[in-house]
Amino acid sequence: MEHFARLLKESWTLVESDRERLSGHFYARLFLLDPELRTLFPAEMSGQGDRLLEAIVTATQTVDDPESFDEYLRALGRDHRKYHVDPAHYATMGVALMDALRSTAGDDWNLEYDQAWRDAYAAISAKMMAGAENDRNPPFWHGEVLTHERVGPDTAVLTCRALQYPLPWRAGQYVSVEVPRYLPRVWRTYSVANAPNDDNVLEFHVRTPTGAGWLSGALVRRVRPGDLLRLAAPMGSMTLDRSSTRDILAVAGGVGLAPVKALVEELATYNRTRWVHVFYGARRPADLYALPGLRELVEAHPWLSVTPACSEDPDFDGERGAVSDVVTRYGPWTNHDCYVSGSARMVRATLRALAEDEVPPSRIRYDTFGNL
Numbered sequence: 001m002e003h004f005a006r007l008l009k010e011s012w013t014l015v016e017s018d019r020e021r022l023s024g025h026f027y028a029r030l031f032l033l034d035p036e037l038r039t040l041f042p043a044e045m046s047g048q049g050d051r052l053l054e055a056i057v058t059a060t061q062t063v064d065d066p067e068s069f070d071e072y073l074r075a076l077g078r079d080h081r082k083y084h085v086d087p088a089h090y091a092t093m094g095v096a097l098m099d100a101l102r103s104t105a106g107d108d109w110n111l112e113y114d115q116a117w118r119d120a121y122a123a124i125s126a127k128m129m130a131g132a133e134n135d136r137n138p139p140f141w142h143g144e145v146l147t148h149e150r151v152g153p154d155t156a157v158l159t160c161r162a163l164q165y166p167l168p169w170r171a172g173q174y175v176s177v178e179v180p181r182y183l184p185r186v187w188r189t190y191s192v193a194n195a196p197n198d199d200n201v202l203e204f205h206v207r208t209p210t211g212a213g214w215l216s217g218a219l220v221r222r223v224r225p226g227d228l229l230r231l232a233a234p235m236g237s238m239t240l241d242r243s244s245t246r247d248i249l250a251v252a253g254g255v256g257l258a259p260v261k262a263l264v265e266e267l268a269t270y271n272r273t274r275w276v277h278v279f280y281g282a283r284r285p286a287d288l289y290a291l292p293g294l295r296e297l298v299e300a301h302p303w304l305s306v307t308p309a310c311s312e313d314p315d316f317d318g319e320r321g322a323v324s325d326v327v328t329r330y331g332p333w334t335n336h337d338c339y340v341s342g343s344a345r346m347v348r349a350t351l352r353a354l355a356e357d358e359v360p361p362s363r364i365r366y367d368t369f370g371n372l
């Protein structure tokens with residue numbers, strides 16, 4: 001296994017610096033092999049990054065043991081039913097990937113590298129196909145927007161009802177969302193901000209970067225009640241371990257609060273014994289849009305406490321500084337189950353803080369909302 005991982009990493013260094021060329025070859029080859037495949041992708045493919053190829057490369061570089069990523073890959077396969085992907089597409093894509101790698105790497109590419117990539121791609125796609133094949137749900141759900149509230153210049157809270165079929169998510173998970181009316185075939189993942197309920201209603205908290213952001217812009221600025229969204233298979237492992245009796249630490253940055261709120265709602269249905277401490281950080285107090293709702297939950301549940309923190313307001317009447325530093329001040333968290341969600345920077349800093357407290361990695365679940 002180590003040898004296999006080394007081959008994948010070593011060979012990647014031959015193409016890494018020429019990603020644009022790799023991507024150009026890959027799509028040219030893919031759409032030549034099967035022109036129909038072009039219709040699965042967004043109309044405008046430049047400017048939003050090469051999501052698919054990046055994902056395949058990340059998967060081959062990190063998933064050196066597909067068994068340990070079994071559930072993730074199965075869920076990804078279920079999620080891919082939204083693109084109407086079938087097993088023949090996986091095979092075609094494998095051919096395009098190998099051709100693109102060979103022609104970009106040049107003379108230093110060798111048979112061992114070739115075999116390692118083919119094996120890695122085959123193992124990953126087999127898991128994805130198995131996930132898709134065993135899925136009894138529809139490829140996607142239509143969701144009708146019920147409410148839409150702007151809770152800040154860049155942020156909205158919206159709810160939608162999944163129509164026709166129940167959408168079986170677990171608190172803490174996320175789903176892919178598309179707004180067909182404004183941005184057909186552009187899908188992004190958003191955490192569900194409420195616990196499962198009989199009404200099949202999902203809540204989302206969306207923040208869009210000022211002046212940029214395709215889907216988040218549409219969800220925050222354009223979508224109105226009555227609009228239809230499409231939602232794909234729930235994914236993610238930021239879920240509760242119901243058999244655990246440990247207390248819980250949850251750390252959320254900005255709209256990273258969404259999965260944490262869902263977890264707290266789920267705990268509210270059965271928890272009596274576990275202390276739950278939520279840290280909720282943002283730059284400015286106005287960004288702590290969910291604080292009033294959290295305070296109501298604290299009133300109702302004696303096991304819950306919430307500590308807000310602001311990093312850019314020296315007058316804030318609460319904890320000041322990066323939320324990861326605030327968490328450290330309240331620690332140690334060595335015996336807690338930990339949940340972390342927010343920007344990449346915030347998640348990285350919090351994971352470092354928890355590592356210093358020697359929290360075993362198996363007790364930490366986290367989702368990163370972006371690369372920045």
Ligand SMILES: Cc1cc2nc3c(=O)[nH]c(=O)nc-3n(C[C@H](O)[C@H](O)[C@H](O)COP(=O)(O)OP(=O)(O)OC[C@H]3O[C@@H](n4cnc5c(N)ncnc54)[C@H](O)[C@@H]3O)c2cc1C
Binds near residue numbers: 192367369
């Ligand atoms: C597991 C998971 C859960 C998530 N949950 C949530 C959630 O609950 N709420 C939420 O709001 N987000 C969530 N996200 C993030 C979400 O999936 C999207 O990544 C985010 O909304 C940005 O998508 P977009 O289409 O709006 O941006 P894109 O258009 O794809 O842009 C991506 C990035 O590039 C930058 N960018 C784009 N265009 C420009 C430009 N012209 N100039 C400069 N920079 C530019 C943007 O700043 C942005 O950061 C989650 C992500 C993951 C992986």
Ligand code: HEM
Binds near residue numbers: 080121125
């Ligand atoms: C090893 C196999 C594959 C992996 C690991 C993989 C992974 C991913 C991931 C993580 C994304 C981004 C998030 C998402 O939209 O779900 C993505 C996007 C996408 N995938 Fe896959 N995928 C694989 C195979 C395929 C195949 C066989 C097809 C169909 C031909 C396909 C079609 C797409 C499309 C159309 C997108 C959207 C691209 C965009 O928005 O620009 N994928 N893939």
